Amino acid sequence: MxxxxxxxxxxxxxxxxxxxxxxxxxxxxxxxxxxxxxxxLASFLRMRGPQxxxxxxxxxxxxxxxxxxxxxxxxxxxxxxxxxxxxxxxxxxxxxxxxxxxxxxxxxxxxxxxxxxxxxxxxxxxxxxxxxxxxxxxxxxxxxxxxxxxxxxxxxxxxxxxxxxxxxxxxxxxxxxxxxxxxxxxxxxxxxxxxxxxxxxxxARHRLDGVALQSAGTGFEAKVLLNSIENGFAYGRLPLLRALMALPMAVKNSLWGVIKSRRHGAAPALAPGSSDGGFGFDPAWLTKRSSLYSRVMLRLVSRRRMGELRRRNYRRLYDALSGLPGCRPLFASLPDGVYPWVFPLLCDEPLALFRQLKEARVPVIRFGEYLWPGVDATVCENSVDLSRRVLQFPCHQELRDDEIAWMIGQVRGAILGATR
Structure with a gap:
């Protein structure tokens, strides 16, 4: 056949x-x-000039x-x-x-x-x-x-x-x-x-009058706010707030553990699976509006700062990782008007490098790692190659200079060590 x-x-x-x-x-x-x-706290810093x-x-x-x-x-x-x-x-x-x-x-x-x-x-x-x-x-x-x-x-x-x-x-x-x-x-x-x-x-071409959205409820609003704050705590941000909230957060975690233990059957999720990196699509969220916290942050966070720092961090990774054996930046340059999501690196031996970096706690990801069933080299050889060989490293605006230096050191060490 x-x-x-x-x-x-x-x-x-x-x-x-x-x-x-x-x-x-x-x-x-x-x-x-x-x-x-x-x-x-740096998330709220502003930069002068146009957005x-x-x-x-x-x-x-x-x-x-x-x-x-x-x-x-x-x-x-x-x-x-x-x-x-x-x-x-x-x-x-x-x-x-x-x-x-x-x-x-x-x-x-x-x-x-x-x-x-x-x-x-x-x-x-x-x-x-x-x-x-x-x-x-x-x-x-x-x-x-x-x-x-x-x-x-x-x-x-x-x-x-x-x-x-x-x-x-x-x-x-x-x-x-x-x-x-x-x-x-x-x-x-x-x-x-x-x-x-x-x-x-x-x-920019059509009205969106047919898109009717409503709140996902107070549980959703609270979960989004608390998870965003806790994520900052997990990476050493907001130390004073973390100290002040230590007792309330411990009480919250205990109560939530009791609530989950008493649940019977499948209860509606308080937040979409996409927030935790899930693959699934849940139509129940089609009518739900983004949280108030997220909408406020879209207004408060400086787009100028975000854009300039992402470009600066991208260039720093580009300069440090270009020319290493067995890999090269996916893009040869950073054109004006491009504000990158991540820094993509094309690698000859990606699997071993990916595992080594993960074990070293380096924040490396792989977009397109799992292509749709049936999409193979006969459909597009380039897509399969990119899904297998491209490793991505963060260049976002909330990375500190010492954190980027540590990440660069880990990546360079892993790549150079593999060629010895």
Whole structure:
């Protein structure tokens, strides 16, 4: 029997093959440094000058609990449903594809190039073969796609463009903020702000009157606030507040342990699984508004400071890790208007290096580690290569200079030690 193309598989079959229980992560120790921004007093520092461009500059913005929820709501606004096809990148995480399955549509995976830009020729071929309703384009790691070309492509064919800014909350291209090129755009607040949950749906071209959101309740609001504060405590931030709250937090933890022990059956989650790095998509959060804490932080945190420090930290990692044997930065330069999510490093022997760094408590992650079932080298060799070989290191604004120096030392030591 010949190999079945992803485009030939019915939506129900794809849904059945979805990642219900991804491989359990290895029991590595908690990283010494925060992978994402951790709340500290420095989070509230301001920098003079204009704010960095952002998806928040769009005409219409709705604040939701995660980027995957925003994708689902965008598809709903587009009228995507059974019988429709959505062009999606072959380099992805499961949370980008699950909303397409939820909508009843068929995901059709297109190729990307080694530098993560879309293969426009492959998109054109696939768009001519089926009923494509929408195209999802991802600005990987904060580096923009050829957005003018994608906008023209979609306009010529009457296709909706969904701009995925989960990695690019800040940035601009062609004189416009990232997020303004798509009919709809989504972002993930958790990757850029010191918050426990959050995402947004935005549009510079359409109204979002049909997106009705409501509070997820006082339990949700309290959990988000406390988890954000506790995450700061865990990484040595807010020491005075931690001392003052030691007794109340101990009482809270004891009470919560009693409550959980007395629960019978499955109780509704107080926060979405995305906040803890889960793969699943839960439609129950489609009508829930992001917490008040997260929405306030989006206003209080300086976008200028965030952008400048991310670029500075990225350059520091680039200078320190370029030229090492068996690896190279994924991107050759840091263009103006790019405010990176992380620093991606392309490695020849990624698995051993990943394990060694994890054991050393280095905050290393792997985006796209688990591709959708059926997406292999025959679908896109570059995507498989990137999912296997790219390791990412944080460059966010809440990292301290000594923490970056320690991380660089650990990474350089591991790479150079492997070549001796």
């Amino acid at each position: 010949g190999k079945i193309s992803i485009s030939d598989v019915e939506p129900a079959a794809i849904a059945a093959a979805a990642i219900q229980s991804p491989p359990a992560p290895a029991d590595y120790p908690r990283s010494r440094l925060p992978v994402s921004p951790a709340l500290s 960095a461009s952002s998806i928040l500059d769009a005409r219409e913005v709705r604040f939701v609990t995660s980027g995957r929820v925003a994708i689902a709501l965008a598809l709903k606004q587009m009228g995507v449903g059974p019988g429709d096809t959505v062009l999606v990148p072959s380099y992805h995480c499961a949370s980008m594809i699950e909303p397409v399955i939820w909508a009843g549509a068929t995901p059709l995976f297109y190729r990307i190039r080694p530098d993560t830009t879309v293969d426009l020729g492959d998109i054109a071929v696939k768009a001519a073969t089926c009923n494509v309703k929408a195209l999802m384009a991802t600005n990987y790691y904060g580096f923009h796609q050829p957005l003018p070309a994608l906008r023209a492509f979609c306009d010529e064919r009457g296709i909706f463009l969904l701009e995925d800014c989960a990695h690019s909350f800040l940035g601009h291209h062609g004189g416009r903020p990232l997020g303004s090129w798509g009919d709809y755009a989504i972002a993930s607040s958790m990757k850029f702000f010191p918050v426990y949950e959050g995402g947004c749906l935005a549009s």
